[in-house]
Amino acid sequence: MDKERKLIIAGNWKMNKTVAEGIALVNGLKRELANIKEVDIVVCPPFTALCEVSKAIIDSNIRLGAQNMSESNFGAYTGEIAAGMLKEFLVRYVVLGHSERRQYQKESDELISKKAQAAHAASLKPIVCVGETLQEREANQMEKVLQTQVTGSLAGLSKAQMEETIVAYEPVWAIGTGKTASSAQAQEAHAFIRKLVAKLYDDTVARRVRIQYGGSVKPSNARELMSLPDVDGALVGGASLEDRSFADIIKNSI
Secondary structure, eight states, rough: OOOOEEEEEEEEOOSSSHHHHHHHHHHHHHHTTTTTSSEEEEEEEEEOOOOOHHHHHHHHHHHESSSSOOOOSSSTTOOOOOOOHTTTTOOOEESSSHHHHHSSSSOOOOHHHHHHHHHHHOEEEEEEEEEHHHHHHHHOOOHHHHHHHHHHHHHTOOOHHHTTTTTEEGGGHHHHHHHOOOHHHHHHHHHHHHHHHHHHHHHHHHHOOEEOOOSSHHHHHHHHHHSSSSOOOEEGGGGGHHOOOOOOHHTTTO
């Protein structure tokens, strides 16, 4: 598949996998994906597995991501993890503002923008998640929600930082539900986000920024989704927890 932007496919394990299970999963991925060069491959284990998974993939084409981080670099923030702590494990990417954190931890766009700035300050690449709920889509508020989230969550980033940021469009109604946005729905949302980035920055930044789709991505729909002009990869949840299904998503995307 010939695209100007290199595909990036990341597996978000969420609160799954012990250290041993995580090592077994990435060992399977290493076997399955050893020859893949056309896609940036990322796995995002829980914090507890970052150290050992990092060691397991050190000599591979798989990169390490974290599922969250603090906006602060150190201090009295019980239970939080700083960017510098992630760097110790050779983490390259960090997922920020996932819909589950927006919902359960009440994370705001303002907080997410602070986290994104802190990530860039530590040379981590943020994967910033945005997306509307089913109620918002049915009320024809998709564009309004995306405009608010994209503008707020990316506030304060320079053009150079924005080019190194990945935006993940996740229609909340399609996460873990088995529902997937149609190709037309996915392309419409991705194109809208790219136009927003062009307004906030410029056409060059918008052309270079990578926008992932997240929401019940699986091997059977990967090729169709990844072939869309403004879809530059996937943030995969459930299907990333088994090596064969995650590998097949990546293989079917190229």
